[in-house]
Amino acid sequence: MMCTVMVKRDGFAMPLYSFIDCYRMVRIDRFALPAIAGDARLMTVDASGVVHEDCRANQIDLRDVLAFRPIEGQQELQACIDCGTSNDESDVCDDCHAERSWDW
Numbered sequence: 001m002m003c004t005v006m007v008k009r010d011g012f013a014m015p016l017y018s019f020i021d022c023y024r025m026v027r028i029d030r031f032a033l034p035a036i037a038g039d040a041r042l043m044t045v046d047a048s049g050v051v052h053e054d055c056r057a058n059q060i061d062l063r064d065v066l067a068f069r070p071i072e073g074q075q076e077l078q079a080c081i082d083c084g085t086s087n088d089e090s091d092v093c094d095d096c097h098a099e100r101s102w103d104w
Contacts, residue, residue, distance in 0.1 A: 005049040016049050016066070025067035033062050041071040 007019040020027065025045065028034065036042070038058035044065045045051050052060070054071060062068075 005047070007045065007049045007051060009051055016045070016047075019049075019051075020045065020067045023069060025069040027067045028062060028065055030063070034068075036062075036068075042068045043071060044068045 005016040006013045007016055009019070014022070019025075023043070025043070026034070036057040038056065040057045041054055042057055042060070043051065043053055044055060044060060045067050046064055047066050
C-alpha cells in the first residue's frame with residue numbers, strides 16, 4: 001500500500017508532487033544544489049509536505065527542501081559565467097570581476 005503525502009494550502013489539500021507541479025516549483029537535484037543568492041525570498045516545500053511561505057535562501061538548508069520557487073516580484077537571478085554562483089546585476093560576479101585582468 002502506498003502512502004501519499006498531502007499538502008494543505010489555500011483551503012485545498014493535494015498530493016505533494018501535484019502541489020509542486022501546480023505551483024511550478026523547481027525540484028532540487030541532491031547532487032547539484034542550485035546557486036541562489038542568500039537574500040532571495042523563496043517558497044519551499046519539504047518531503048513531509050510542510051510549506052514555508054516566505055523565507056530567505058540563507059535561512060534554509062537546501063538539502064532538506066524538496067522543491068522551491070522564488071517569490072514573485074523579484075528579478076530572476078543570473079549565474080556568473082566564470083564560477084556559477086548567483087549574481088544579481090551582471091553575468092560576472094564581483095569576486096570574479098576583481099580577479100580578472102581588464103588591461104588588455
